[in-house]
Amino acid sequence: MSLKPRAAAPAPTDLLGINHMLDDEEKAIRSTVRKWVEEKITPHAGQWFEDGVFPEDIIPELGEMGLLGMHLEGYDCAGMSATNYGLACLELEAGDSGLRSFVSVQGSLAMFPIWAYGSEEQKQRWLPEMAAGRAIGCFGLTEPDHGSDPGNMSTRAVKDGSDWVINGAKMWITNGPIADVAVVWASTEEGVRGFVVPTDTKGFTANEIKHKGSLRMSKTGELVFDNMRLPEDAVLPEVTGLKGPLSCLSEARFGILFGALGAGRSCFETALDYSKSRVQFGRPIGGFQLTQQKLTNMAMDLAKGELLAMHLGRLKDSDRGLAPEQVSFGKLNNVRVAIDAARTSRTILGGNGISHEYPIMRHSANLESVLTYEGTEEVHTLVIGQLLTGQNAFS
Structure with missing residues (x-):
């Protein structure tokens, strides 16, 4: 057996050579989105976060790049793979x-239920407009008193002749204040149903939630329904029960298990660069053992998280598919990894780590919300625990 030549040293931000796992299309999408983010978002994100502003003028560009509902087929959607969607996230x-x-709310929580469960009329009316960014969507499930327990939601829809009348409220709704259409979930006599609601419907109100310490570059709202009357054809006809909203959440969680690693990588790269230029005790702090230990642990955890994400992406794209428990595994692990990277990176930057001149504190604050939404850490722990033991610990 002949000896193979020694492999070249890997890049510091790709220790496991994951880049070689990507096909040409995946590399192109990753490169295109990364370049756009570096040019259009990164220079301004700190100020947008501080001001509590979402740059709505970028929405058409997201549509032009095919990133809105990019994993859906037809209706002017890009029809790309789940892995491509994850890499973009x-x-x-x-x-x-x-x-x-x-992007996750638009594609996975608002467009997906219309695409998967809507009537042909609903699909034709909304999906092309949403894919282009000309119509913005939101997803109304979480309530002021019911977050992790959607089965006990208070929002109720009652038939009145051929119409539906909805009363209730939803809380912490991303895109709510700027949405043109809301997918609203409500209890009915036949079970939980989804409704496609134009936001100019009488009785619909969206109130912006301000004074947030996290996700400040995101528009978050409370939706209120006061005798909101909808025609019979507003209901999503192809699904009844919690299967509808929970399947949407699985789609969004898949984007998160990739996305969180982006925040973690940004923190790690910032800390790595800083460690090479920050001099203390006569040399760069990257030359000290404890700093190298921090950087090594972050690099290893992020690389393993990316391997996990790629594996789950390949499963989702395969005939086998991806189980909800596997999505929970990915979201639980990779958000933890990202939060640890943010906190460790902040220690490397010391006092500079809290400045918006660097992205670390912003990512750290944002990730606290990412840890909670689309299923808390506790919920995903119990989902996996139920799979392992066969025992339902939720009730």
């Missing part, structure tokens, strides 16, 4: 979690 969240949240 990773690069978007390297800019800011609020940016990735906008």
